[in-house]
Structure formats: C-alpha cells, structure tokens
Amino acid sequence: MNLLVPISWLREYLKTDAAAKTISRELSLAGPSVERTEKRGEDYIFDIEVTTNRPDAFSVYGIAREANAILNYIGSKSKLQPPVGMDLNLDPDTKEKLTLDVKITNPILCPKFTAIVLANIKIGPSPAVIKNRLEAVGIRSINNIVDITNYIMMETGNPMHAFDYDKILGAKMVLRASRQGEKLTTLDGKNYKLPEGSIVIQDQKRLVDLCGIMGSENSQITRRTKRAIFFVQAYDPQTIRRTTQALAQRTEAAARFEKGIDLENILPVLSRAVYLAKKTAGAQIASELIDIYPRKQASKTISLNFDKLQKYSGVKIEPAKAAQILRLLGFKVQADVAKLTAQVPSWRAQDVQEDVDLIEEITRIYGYHNLPSTLPEGQVPQRTDGSLKQVIALKNSLKILGLTEVMSYSIISKNLLQTSQVSEKEAVELQNPLTEEWQFMRPSLIPSLVDIVAKNQNIKPSLAIFEIAKTYIKQKAGLPTQDLWLSAVKTGDSFYEIKGLAENIMQILGKTASFQKETKDGGIFQKDLAATVKVEGQEVGKIGLLNRNFSGSFGIETPLLALNLNLSIIYSLKSKTLSFHPIPKYPPQIEDISAIFAVQTPVALITEEITKTSTLVKNIEITDIFESEKIGEGKKSVTFRLTYQKSTGTPDAGEVHEARDKIIKKLQKEFLATVRI
Amino acid sequence: MDNTIKNLLEQSKTKIETAKDSVELNNLYVEILGKSSKINNLTKTIPALPQEERAQAGQMINAAKKELEAIFQKTKQSLAASHKLGKSIDVTAPGKKQELGHLHLVSQAIEEIVDIFSKLGFSLQSYPEVDWDWYAFEALNMPKGHPARDDWETFFIASHRATSSLIDSQPNPKLGRQVLTPHTSNGQVREMETVKTPPVRMINISRCYRRQIDVSHTPMFHQFEGLLVDKKVSITDLKGTFDYFTKAFFGPNRVTRLRPHHFRFTEPSFEVDVTCGVCDGKGCRICKEGWLELGGSGMVHPKVLEAGRIDPKIYTGFAFGWGIERTIAMKTELPDIRLLYQNDIRFLEQF
Helix, strand or coil: CEEEEEHHHHHHHEEECCCHHHHHHHHHHHCCEEEEEEEECCEEEEEEECCCCCHHHCCHHHHHHHHHHHHHHCCCCEEECCCCCCCCCCCCCCCCCCCCEEEECCCCCCCEEEEEEEECCCCCCCCHHHHHHHHHCCCCCCCHHHHHHHHHHHHHCCCEEEEEHHHCHHHEEEEEECCCCCEEEECCCCEEECCCCCEEEECCCCEEEECCCEEEHHHCCCCCCCCEEEEEEECCHHHHHHHHHHHCCCCHHHHHHCCCCCHHHHHHHHHHHHHHHHHHHCCEECCCCEEECCCCCCCCEEEEEHHHHHHHHCCCCCHHHHHHHHHHCCCEEEECCCEEEEECCHHHCCCCCCHHHHHHHHHHHHCHHHCCCCCCCCCCCCCCCCCHHHHHHHHHHHHHCCCEECCCCCEECHHHHHHCCCCCCCCEEECCCCCCCCCEECCCCHHHHHHHHHHHCCCCCCCEEEEEEECCECCCCCCCECCEEEEEEEECCCHHHHHHHHHHHHHHHCCCEEEEECCCCCCCEEEEEEEEEEECCEEEEEEEEECHHHHHCCCCCCCEEEEEEEHHHHHHCCCCCCCCCCCCCCCCEEEEEEEEEECCCCHHHHHHHHHHHCCCEEEEEEEEEECCCCCCCCEEEEEEEEEECCCCCCCCHHHHHHHHHHHHHHHHHHHCCEECC | CHHHHHHHHHHHHHHHHCCCCHHHHHHHHHHHHCCCCHHHHHHHHHHHCCHHHHHHHHHHHHHHHHHHHHHHHHHHHHHHHCCCCCCCCCCCCCCCCCCCCCCCHHHHHHHHHHHHHHHCCCEEECCCCEEEHHHHCHHHCCCCCCHHHCCCCCCEECCCCCCCCCCCCCCECCCECEEECCCCCHHHHHHHHHHCCCCEEEEEEEEEECCCCECCECCEEEEEEEEEEECCCCHHHHHHHHHHHHHHHCCCCCCEEEEEEEECCEEEEEEEEEECCCCCCCCCCCCECCEEEEEEEEEECHHHHHHCCCCCCCCEEEEEEEEHHHHHHHHHCCCCHHHHHCCCHHHHCCC
C-alpha cells in the first residue's frame, strides 16, 4: 500500500536537520521505501510503499517515528515530536451534558470504541495548513470538522468518523452485524445492499454507519451542524475486508482498519481530534467520554539469543547496539551477555511476535547494506535435476529442427475444451474463473496450438510451432494428473514429414519408437493418416494429420500435421545405452535393389524379411518409394540400398550374387514382388 | 630389360599425367603400382636374369617406382588445385541454410537462470501447479483468512460432487482445497519433505496463476523459486548469491540491494533491487530512484521449516522468488507483458 507524505508535514514531528534526500535514502534502506519524490513548490512529496505488516507506519507520524529511529542510529541529529493535544483532559466543557447511549452486541467486531459529543461547533473552512496538507495527499477539503477526521487519519493512521449528533435518533447507537438484505446510502450518495455480517451502527430507527468503510448520508456533518459525535475505534480486520470486497468499495479508512489498529492509541487520537476541533471550530466537549474497551491489548515480551542473531545476520552485532536499535524503535529492552528481552510497543503488537521478528528489526536498522556478501558454504547436495533440465535441451533441439516455440495459457475456455474431446467431467475446472476465456485447465495442448496457427494464418501461411507444458486431467482421488507434454503443429500434409520429426525427437531423447496406424475414427487425428507412438511397448502419444473437421472448426482450410508426446512417460522409460561396436576392418559392398510391391505392404515387413534371408546384409536403407501409373494401380516401387559386409574380408562378387538371388527369390515368393534391379 | 623399364615408365607417366580426376588416378595407382602391376611383375622376373644384370635391373625398377610415386603425388596435388571452384561469387547473396526456429523469451530466460544457479549447486526441481492449500498457503505460515487465500486473489479448483465415479478435486481433510499455485513457494515444503535432511539447494520454475490482468500482469506467469537450507546460512549468503546472479544475468556493472519487506514465509523478509540499466542507477522514468525491483526473498520462517519437518534450532535457510516475465521486461524493455502470451508469430520470430 502506498502513502503520500509531504516533507513539510513530516517535519512537524521529525525534528532533524537531515535533508529530504537523506531522509528518503535512509528510510528506503532500513524502513518503508520511498519509491518516488515529487517536488511541489517548495515542498517535496514522498510516495512511500508501506508493507501490509506495518500499519503503524501508514501515516505521516508513523513515518516520522521510523525515520527518527533510523536517523538516530546512523548518527544524524533527530528528535520525535508527537502531535499536540494527544492527552487532553476530556471532561465536559459545557454545563448541560448531552447523552449518548452506546451498545456493542459483539466485542469481537469492535474491540475498542471511543466517542465524545462536541457542541457549539462553528462549521467553516479549515485553516490553510490543514487544507493544503490534505490536498497535497489527494484529499479534498470539505469543512473544518470533516477535514479533522481525514487529517487525523493521515496523521496518525487511525481512521475516525464524525456524526451530526442531532441526526442520531434517540441519541442511541447499537453496533452490530448487518442482516441479510439491509440497505444503506453512504455519504458519497451510493446505495448499497449489505452482505450479511458487515459491521453497522443503528440509531433508534435506522442504519447510520457502514463501519470501517464509510458513514451513512443520513448522519453526516453539514454546513448546519452544531453538535457532533467524534468517534474513534477499531474493528475486526477480517470482517472489514470481507465487506470491502463484497461491496468492491475500498476506502482509505477500510485499508487501515483491515490491517489492524493500535488499540492503545485510540484514546490519544480522539483527544487530538478534540484538540483540533476546539482550535479550528470552537467546539466544546458536551458529554462524558465513552470508552468501551473490554479486553486490553496484550503486551508481549520476547527474548532473543545473541547467538541466533549472529547466525541470521552473519556478523557479530554488539549486544549494546542491538539493544539500542530496539529502544530507538520503542521497545523496552533488557540485555545481558547472552540474550536480550524486549517488550513490544503497542503499535507493533501484531507484527512482532517472536525472536526472528526482533532479528529483522535489528538487522534492518543495522543496515542490510552494511552486511558483507558471501557465497554459501557447506556441501552441495547430491540431487539429480528434474526433467525440466532435459526439457531445456529438448527445446533447443526443436529450435534447430526449425520449430518455433509458443507459450499459451494453461487455462482455457469451455469452447476450446470441447474441441479437445475430453469430457467436462474429466477436466479440471476453476471454481472462481476470471472470465469465461479462462475456465478449465487444459487436458491437451493441441487445441491451443491450432488456435495459434489460426490466428497467424494470414500473417504467415506456413508455420511449425511447438509447446512443452503440463496438461491436467482429474483423477479418482487426489490431485489431477499433471503430465508434461510436447505438442507440435505444422502446416503440411505429408505424414512422413511429421514422422521424421518424431523420429528425430526420439533419437534426441535416446528412445526407440514404434508406430501403429490410427484406425479409430472421430479423434483429433485423422483416421488412417495418423499413428500411435509406442516406446518400450507403452503408448506415449500420437502423430499424423489432424482431423479436417477439427482444424476446420478453427477456420483452417489447409491440412495440418501434429505431434503429441507425453514427456512424463517418455522420460520415465529406459534410454538406449550406447556401447562400442568395433569398426569393420574390410569395406562393404553396396548395391540397390528396386522392386514393385502391393501398396499396402509395410516396408518394415519387407526389410525384416530381407534381414532374415541373408546374414551378409548388415544394413538396409530405403532410398525411394513411389507410386505411378506406369507401375500400375495399387502398386508401389521401393528401392532398398543393401550393405553387404563381413568381418573376415570384403565380400566378393560371388558371395554378393548369391545373397542377392536369395533375397530376390524371397521377395517374389513372400510379397509377389516384381524385381526391377 | 632396360628398354622394357623405360617404356613402361614413359607409358605410365603419360597415363598418370592425363588422369581426369582422383577416381581415375586411384584406379591407375592400383594398375601401375599395385600388387599385380606390370612393374611388380617385372620385379618377379629379376631372378631369371643373368647374375651381373640383376643388381642394375633391381635399381632401375626401384628408381622407376620412386619416380612414378612422385609423379602420382604431384598429379594428385595439381588435380586438387585445379578442382572446379566456380566462376565468381556474390558474397552478399544469401547462403544455403537450414531454417531455424525460435525459442520463446521465457524459455531463454529460464535457461540462463538455471545455468547460473546450477553453478552454485542448486538442482532444478518441479512441483505440481495444481496443489493443496497446505503446500500453497498453510505450511507457508499463511493461515486461513490471509488475503492471498481469498477467492479474488487465487484460483481454486471447483469441487464437483459425485455424479459419476469421478469424485476428485474434493478438499482433502488434512491438506485442504486444491488451488492453482499463485507462487512457486509450494515447492519449499515439498522439497524439504523429499530431501528430509539438509542441505537443501533447490530451484523450482513453474507456471503460476493469479486473478489479475493488466500491462504488467497476466493470469498465468512463470515464477522462479530458490531455496537453500543448511546449518550455517545467513543473510550475507543471500546477499552473495544475489550479487552473483545479478552480475551473471544483467551484467558486471549492476549492483543489488536488499530492502526491508514483508512475506509471511520469510523472516526477515527483503525486496531485492537491481540498479536500473537504463539510467545506471541515477533515477529515471522507468525505475524507482535508480532501482528496479527484482523479487522477494528472505530467511525461511521457522514455522515453514517446522512444516517441512526440519528443526529450526539447527538449520536456517533462505528463499527467493520472482516473476520471469518481469525479469524479461526489465532486460528487453517489453512494454506490455501480455505480448508474451499472444503468440503473434511476428513477435516470436524476433527472439
């Protein structure tokens, strides 16, 4: 959360000669960060980021308190001057006392409640100093009483509210949880239907305050107000947060209430507000002080071992120095040689809970920039890298193979899910999606990739893209499966092209794959023009042409090839172990055989037969496959390049001739082949 | 004999010198100087010669062989030198090349980061993106009611009551609801559980999800998490690790600083800043007074160590994490990180 602090305002409480630049630098290093400084006239305005655990610093005075501790520690002269009027005597000024009947139904909703009635108020403009300061931090000045409430909040961090006393029917206030369906108009004129359980105040008849968020229009201070109720309190932070979120209304007050309020500071803040009202509006106290505080805020004492401080900080910080730092921050400290005990100041009660919190306080003021830089000692654990390391190498290979990596959202729309042909029941659905575009965790990457092809088809008609990411499918119990997949999509219609890519990938991954024709209809892949990929007998994915109906549903007319491999399974399977084979001493004889076969004869079957027929054949390469009218309908010509080799010498012409004859006879007999040679 | 040798020598010379290419030359070598060449056959005839001629014949044959060998070498060289080299070249014309693809910027950044931390002994691990509330929040000292656990900050998985046998995504009685991890920190306690006894040095890179979208946020992004737990780990080690990373990743002139910050799962907590590369730390439009925020870090909170069954009395540790996309934006001056996930080919091919 960010806070604007004019340096001129800060200097009212921070009495120091330090320059604005010094204050900004030192604050940023050891406390809340000054993110930007804006020069406005003679003044500088700091834009400060205050972390959510430090509501105590979310005010001009809170920043002064931090800066004072830091400046003192580094030896700059600095003194903290609290706001004037924080300890007034709050006895009534008027003879005639006004009453206010307050009831709190549940003290958890409001752990401390203070109020006082002021009379003889003269509504008018605020003094220039208040007006200017409010404007400098972005708050519009309204009138002297309303301005006090805003000024007090920015000054002390404690939001407060003022009601017109004469608009509180029956001078009666009941603070309670809202009921389903209750309505209220806030003072900015907005109508709200309240969620159940918000904190509200009701007078004799109606709701007069949406506590912690904004007052109600019906009880607001106006030009005609003569008597007012000043009202400072704390609320249950979680309840405030629920209400702000349910109503989507997060005011400056709510931002502070939901972080928690220092209960001990509530009365001084009320006193300060009364002081300002007396000074700027001629107000007089007209009631007894109402102070409902059933359970005093606990004050914690924590002990810290100096050994532990050294273990964390990495340096030896003198005990006296550690104690000095904590004292500067408002802790009450006792120290001996081995440890110190520190009583936490009321404004840090929620944040500082245990010794590591004290370590943070000491080391940050000591200065993280004053600590040396070292590399960790100790042993490097024996731990193998997960598969992501292999994925990085694989991605680089795919890039060399000409594919471009895309990254798409893992959360997809219902429409995209439907194209993936995984049922909604199996898909992992978000309970609170941001929009319909992002509703399900995708069970397949292919639809996302095809969608990307569709979006780019007018820019670049020929594409080859891939993505490696997890997919998600529900399981019967426990977390969904979250396997890592490699999917690629490219424009083209040659099955052999995508098979080649699959073979390249398998070679890179060190696996041997086999392929089986896809004969099932209706999947993402086209029946008879795609294949199931198996490694070690286990199905690891599919490759081939995408079903034209599927790609057509993305508005793509050109054929698409795709590859979809489950890397989680593939990585878990054994890789080929590479071992040495002696390099042949004698050169081989190499020759080609061409033969005509029936189109449906798988070449793998033919090569298998050749291998079985002759032991002289050490390698078979298929150099050409073609179909043509010349060789006839339903036929194909296949050219095999055979390597004849033996370990005792180069095969002579006779041996080669004999092997060739055997092979040709076998092909004629087994496959009814016509050998062309 | 004399003349026979001379004739043979002259014939062979002509043959060799007129060879068209290296294939022909190699064949000639076998023919002229091979085992069953004429000159070798001549050698075999020496014993049939009269005693007094034998020595001379042997010398002549050897001299001829030597000469032929030399001519072979010369011809080989001249053939190589005269190899057709084309007429002229245009060095500005494109070469014949393989079409290369492109790696996504996020992958490039991940690779660089992993390389740097690998040198420091961190191993790369990965953990679920859909995980239990326990690992994502509870074990990280983020109790119920913490704002990050609200429905408007974090995506939760819908739990469908059984209409079929699929009755999953139900809350687990011990581990809570299923969430889309809003950070990689769910890997912290999981890694502690896996390793059991420190030392722990882990990096975890994963897709993360938060319910927000604008120029600097996408609902899905990549986060990077580092965790080191050991017996003697202090803030100075965290500083040193970041210095090492920053100089390796951003350049030797860049400097880091730690600023106090707040995270539930670390104490003390820091924001890590790097000097702005645009203004060199002087302060400019894109940075904050000369500094850019890199990410969050801190000393592992004792409660987190306890959740991972590691004794905080013996061990301390540090953890850090940041968004990869933001790091990329810092390095490439990317104006809108949503570009990273729009997958426009003209964007992808730039990198």
